[in-house]
Amino acid sequence: MEELRVFAPATVANLSCGFDVLGCCLDSVGDEMIVRKNDLNKTRITKITGQDLPLDADQNVAGVAVNALLKDLEVQQGFDIEINKRIKPGSGIGSSAASSAGAVFAVNKLLGDPFDKTQLVSFAMKGELLASGNAHADNVAPALMGGFSLVRSYCPLEVLALPVPEDLRVVILHPLIEIKTRDSRSIIKQTVSLKSAINQWGNLAAFISALYTNDYDLLGRSLVDEIVEPVRSILIPYFRELKLLSQDCGALGFGISGSGPAVYALCRGDENAQKLKEEINIFYGKKGIDFELHVSKINREGVKIL
Amino acid sequence: MEELRVFAPATVANLSCGFDVLGCCLDSVGDEMIVRKNDLNKTRITKITGQDLPLDADQNVAGVAVNALLKDLEVQQGFDIEINKRIKPGSGIGSSAASSAGAVFAVNKLLGDPFDKTQLVSFAMKGELLASGNAHADNVAPALMGGFSLVRSYCPLEVLALPVPEDLRVVILHPLIEIKTRDSRSIIKQTVSLKSAINQWGNLAAFISALYTNDYDLLGRSLVDEIVEPVRSILIPYFRELKLLSQDCGALGFGISGSGPAVYALCRGDENAQKLKEEINIFYGKKGIDFELHVSKINREGVKIL
Numbered sequence: 001m002e003e004l005r006v007f008a009p010a011t012v013a014n015l016s017c018g019f020d021v022l023g024c025c026l027d028s029v030g031d032e033m034i035v036r037k038n039d040l041n042k043t044r045i046t047k048i049t050g051q052d053l054p055l056d057a058d059q060n061v062a063g064v065a066v067n068a069l070l071k072d073l074e075v076q077q078g079f080d081i082e083i084n085k086r087i088k089p090g091s092g093i094g095s096s097a098a099s100s101a102g103a104v105f106a107v108n109k110l111l112g113d114p115f116d117k118t119q120l121v122s123f124a125m126k127g128e129l130l131a132s133g134n135a136h137a138d139n140v141a142p143a144l145m146g147g148f149s150l151v152r153s154y155c156p157l158e159v160l161a162l163p164v165p166e167d168l169r170v171v172i173l174h175p176l177i178e179i180k181t182r183d184s185r186s187i188i189k190q191t192v193s194l195k196s197a198i199n200q201w202g203n204l205a206a207f208i209s210a211l212y213t214n215d216y217d218l219l220g221r222s223l224v225d226e227i228v229e230p231v232r233s234i235l236i237p238y239f240r241e242l243k244l245l246s247q248d249c250g251a252l253g254f255g256i257s258g259s260g261p262a263v264y265a266l267c268r269g270d271e272n273a274q275k276l277k278e279e280i281n282i283f284y285g286k287k288g289i290d291f292e293l294h295v296s297k298i299n300r301e302g303v304k305i306l
Numbered sequence: 307m308e309e310l311r312v313f314a315p316a317t318v319a320n321l322s323c324g325f326d327v328l329g330c331c332l333d334s335v336g337d338e339m340i341v342r343k344n345d346l347n348k349t350r351i352t353k354i355t356g357q358d359l360p361l362d363a364d365q366n367v368a369g370v371a372v373n374a375l376l377k378d379l380e381v382q383q384g385f386d387i388e389i390n391k392r393i394k395p396g397s398g399i400g401s402s403a404a405s406s407a408g409a410v411f412a413v414n415k416l417l418g419d420p421f422d423k424t425q426l427v428s429f430a431m432k433g434e435l436l437a438s439g440n441a442h443a444d445n446v447a448p449a450l451m452g453g454f455s456l457v458r459s460y461c462p463l464e465v466l467a468l469p470v471p472e473d474l475r476v477v478i479l480h481p482l483i484e485i486k487t488r489d490s491r492s493i494i495k496q497t498v499s500l501k502s503a504i505n506q507w508g509n510l511a512a513f514i515s516a517l518y519t520n521d522y523d524l525l526g527r528s529l530v531d532e533i534v535e536p537v538r539s540i541l542i543p544y545f546r547e548l549k550l551l552s553q554d555c556g557a558l559g560f561g562i563s564g565s566g567p568a569v570y571a572l573c574r575g576d577e578n579a580q581k582l583k584e585e586i587n588i589f590y591g592k593k594g595i596d597f598e599l600h601v602s603k604i605n606r607e608g609v610k611i612l
Contacts (some may be wrong), residue, residue: 201507
């Protein structure tokens with residue numbers, strides 16, 4: 001096998017009560033990538049369409065992630081990577097993670113699967129480190145593994161795959177505004193009250209239970225973030241109104257996707273999700289802010305060969 | 307039915323990563339209570355053996371819990387309560403919770419089960435409020451419901467019953483020393499670093515997953531408390547040595563039970579648990595501190611009729 005074309009999915013990280021540890025994989029939003037072996041013994045980003053991103057492999061998350069893999073494997077093999085970038089950088093739905101995950105997945109396949117998915121997560125994290133200065137795993141893990149991913153530990157890295165209730169749908173709104181990563185980070189307090197932390201871990205624990213028991217109502221009650229959302233949401237135009245709209249439309253939960261500006265709602269069933277999408281479309285359409293809006297199933301597979 | 311005899315079990319709350327939200331019910335340690343209707347239209351504590359505790363119903367956790375139930379139900383019925391107290395107050399294994407839970411369970415039965423178990427938890431919490439000034443639920447919930455209980459929310463009260471892996475055993479060591487509740491509480495910081503909180507909720511989420519998947523190794527890796535244990539453990543003689551001993555004996559995890567001084571270890575299988583019990587017996591036997599030591603299954607039933 002000399003060449004692979006893959007779908008590299010968008011992801012929602014920082015899922016409310018699961019800040020920094022819980023993410024899920026989307027189905028209907030993602031990049032396409034073509035990865036092929038070359039004889040040049042080096043990784044090249046040969047083409048990027050859709051977005052203006054660096055072609056220098058050392059400055060591109062896909063190149064950095066692939067080189068981390070190749071260095072670990074100690075093989076002398078070059079790869080050419082083409083990226084059709086459909087996920088906008090800075091959106092909050094794992095743009096860099098998709099490129100990193102897609103690239104290491106394809107290279108691993110072309111080399112005969114020397115690594116398992118958890119190992120691939122650790123290589124893709126090198127791309128995240130380049131993109132945001134922080135080697136977080138809660139986008140690359142669900143991008144590679146599909147479904148819901150829980151990052152239990154970073155040192156050593158341990159990622160768990162969680163069950164996916166069949167009827168879950170995700171509505172994603174991406175307001176096309178720029179939030180500087182620096183602002184989005186600096187706004188978060190580095191200490192929290194013990195009381196809030198206890199509420200948060202009670203909710204996350206209940207959310208995990210709900211995934212195993214297909215308890216949609218419990219999923220909804222547990223999707224609460226009283227630590228990060230209250231401060232980060234002020235950077236997102238009409239966050240509060242969108243949250244109320246989601247509740248009115250019967251969404252299970254609503255919160256910030258990643259570090260924003262995208263927001264997500266979890267819904268039970270296609271009909272509820274499409275209804276919410278329409279309502280958001282009407283509401284946000286009047287606000288003078290460009291936006292993208294998607295409904296997606298949870299992608300159980302993660303990155304896949306096209 | 308005029309009279310009931312019940313077994314009111316001991317419990318382990320604050321289970322490491324599940325501080326304040328997660329508890330489990332023990333099988334081999336507990337009080338016995340006899341509750342019978344009287345014609346006096348009042349709740350009386352008629353007999354307490356085993357410990358020196360108040361006979362005034364308004365000063366006894368069982369009396370207070372029962373009166374909260376009767377007040378809510380608006381019935382004119384008196385009850386006499388006898389308690390054979392085998393769980394020492396101040397032990398850290400839910401002594402007050404056992405009395406409160408046993409009393410409301412028995413009264414509820416004698417009245418024809420007007421309340422479900424979650425409602426009983428809220429009445430039993432009134433006993434906890436009397437005992438410790440804090441109406442916490444992570445002892446009374448597992449005492450009433452059995453197994454592992456997760457307190458997702460206090461307002462409104464929501465308690466989840468979690469699955470119990472078959473081979474789990476609990477080793478409980480109760481050093482017979484007094485730790486003042488005031489000291490045990492005041493030592494806990496009311497703010498925590500976001501980083502530690504994230505680690506804690508990642509571990510608790512993984513612990514919940516492990517309960518559903520019977521993954522004993524994951525249970526063990528997740529039983530980490532980096533928030534409360536590091537400070538509270540200094541009040542417990544030889545905590546560090548006991549933890550190392552537990553690890554050497556292959557225990558899945560080790561931590562403080564409740565607010566101490568009792569400590570618990572989770573083990574896989576009877577043999578491992580008995581071996582650890584013997585090792586602790588030898589180790590602690592040389593330290594000049596009186597202690598009690600138990601091995602218990604997880605009690606899936608909670609309070610039960612004898």
